[in-house]
Amino acid sequence: MDELELLKRDWKKDEDTKYPQLSYKEIYNMILKKSSSIVKWIFIISLLEFIFWLFISFALKDADFNKRFETYHADKIMTPFIVLGYLILVYFFYRFYKNYKTISATDNAKILMENILKTRRTVKQYVGFNLIYLAISTFIVLGIQFNRDKEMISLLDKASANGEALKFYALIILITAVALAIFIAFILGFYYLIYGILLKRLNKNYRELRRLEV
Amino acid sequence: MKKELEHSFVEKLEKNQNIVHKVCRIYTNNQEAHNDLFQEITIQLWKAYPKFRGDSKFSTWMYRVGLNTAITLYRKRKRSITTEDFSAFQYKIKSEPYDDTEEEQLKLLYKAVHQLNDIEKALVFLYLEDKNYKEISETLGITEVNARVKMNRVKTKLRTILNP
Numbered sequence: 498m499d500e501l502e503l504l505k506r507d508w509k510k511d512e513d514t515k516y517p518q519l520s521y522k523e524i525y526n527m528i529l530k531k532s533s534s535i536v537k538w539i540f541i542i543s544l545l546e547f548i549f550w551l552f553i554s555f556a557l558k559d560a561d562f563n564k565r566f567e568t569y570h571a572d573k574i575m576t577p578f579i580v581l582g583y584l585i586l587v588y589f590f591y592r593f594y595k596n597y598k599t600i601s602a603t604d605n606a607k608i609l610m611e612n613i614l615k616t617r618r619t620v621k622q623y624v625g626f627n628l629i630y631l632a633i634s635t636f637i638v639l640g641i642q643f644n645r646d647k648e649m650i651s652l653l654d655k656a657s658a659n660g661e662a663l664k665f666y667a668l669i670i671l672i673t674a675v676a677l678a679i680f681i682a683f684i685l686g687f688y689y690l691i692y693g694i695l696l697k698r699l700n701k702n703y704r705e706l707r708r709l710e711v
Numbered sequence: 712m713k714k715e716l717e718h719s720f721v722e723k724l725e726k727n728q729n730i731v732h733k734v735c736r737i738y739t740n741n742q743e744a745h746n747d748l749f750q751e752i753t754i755q756l757w758k759a760y761p762k763f764r765g766d767s768k769f770s771t772w773m774y775r776v777g778l779n780t781a782i783t784l785y786r787k788r789k790r791s792i793t794t795e796d797f798s799a800f801q802y803k804i805k806s807e808p809y810d811d812t813e814e815e816q817l818k819l820l821y822k823a824v825h826q827l828n829d830i831e832k833a834l835v836f837l838y839l840e841d842k843n844y845k846e847i848s849e850t851l852g853i854t855e856v857n858a859r860v861k862m863n864r865v866k867t868k869l870r871t872i873l874n875p
Contacts, residue, residue, distance in 0.1 A: 499866075500820060500866070500869050500870060500873065501835070501838060501839075501866060501869070503813070503816065503817065503820065504817070504820050504821075504824070504835075504839065505838070505839050507817050508733075508839045509839075512729060513729070516728075516729050516732035516733070516736075517732070518728065519725070519728055519749075520725070521721055521722070521725050524721050524724050524725055524728070524753060525717070525721045527749075527750050527753040527754065528717065528720070528721065528753060528754065528757040530750060530754060531754075532751060532754045532755065532758070533751065533786055534751060534754075534755065534780070534784040534785065534786060535783065535784055535785070535786045536784060538786060601759065601762070602755045602756075602758070602759045602775075602776045602779045602780065602784060603759050603762060603763070603772065603775060603776060603779075604779075604852075605775070605849060605850060605851060605852035606778065606779055606782055606783065606830075606833070606850065606851045606852050607851060607852025607853065608852055609779050609783055609784075610783055613783065698829070699783060701828075701829075702782055702783065702828075702829050702830055705828060705829070705830045706830055706851060706852065706853060
């Protein structure tokens with residue numbers, strides 16, 4: 498006999514009596530409990546990511562460095578850049594929330610998985626955007642410093658006097674780039690670790706469902 | 712209003728709870744995990760209940776939410792002992808005993824089912840529940856042809872696990 502047929506016969510046998518029957522009260526108590534579903538974890542972790550980047554931008558604002566930065570009188574360049582950053586945060590958050598709201602356990606398995614992955618993708622794009630934003634703003638600030646920071650200008654003058662202006666520029670840019678790269682690598686590493694642990698099973702099942710489908 | 716909703720939901724679930732037990736039976740292999748998954752499916756059903764329109768049968772709707780929870784939404788609360796063998800986890804004793812070889816074969820079969828991946832388990836579950844390929848494909852979001860192909864692969868896979 499076909500293996501599955503044998504299994505089916507046993508599966509259907511005494512169906513009404515072989516499972517423990519929960520009472521009305523027991524089921525009622527269950528609906529009062531909190532879910533620990535993956536969607537809930539994704540929501541919490543995504544919120545933390547948004548908060549993390551907001552925190553970073555506020556922390557930078559209060560830093561000593563920023564007070565020094567005010568002496569450069571570079572508001573015309575920086576203000577639009579900061580406003581743009583916040584607008585983009587609002588945009589991503591709106592998209593994240595909208596995607597999150599479409600997640601429904603009553604969709605079919607594939608659509609449910611797609612919606613969850615879409616929500617995560619929005620946050621992933623936001624993190625990517627932040628890293629690019631960080632890199633660009635670092636170099637803009639560096640450009641402003643070359644032109645307006647008194648200490649930097651005096652160092653540059655000294656270097657030029659020795660005929661090493663180019664070497665000076667190269668060194669500063671290199672140090673900045675390496676520091677930036679280390680920071681980005683750290684964030685990405687941390688990020689992929691969380692992302693990997695959280696979505697490992699989902700990704701596996703999604704791939705399994707998509708296999709054969711074109 | 713909320714009380715009414717709660718009452719109608721709990722009543723329906725109490726009547727149809729075997730569906731949830733059966734999903735748990737396929738996806739878990741000890742009592743603790745069974746209860747944990749049962750709990751999560753109940754919560755997900757309850758959360759989705761306001762959107763249940765009644766244009767499908769409550770039981771049909773339960774299959775979908777139950778499987779979605781087992782395959783996608785559920786995250787184990789504790790990473791505790793899962794070593795306990797399925798056969799050690801007893802469901803109520805059967806009314807008439809099978810002969811020994813069949814009994815042995817069944818034990819092996821259940822063990823083999825637990826070695827399948829989450830999607831394959833869903834296919835086996837829906838098959839055991841007499842769902843046709845149309846329903847299987849609609850629940851999982853794949854085409855009917857692929858549901859058939861996958862089911863045949865599952866059968867082959869089970870056979871290989873049983874007769875290595």
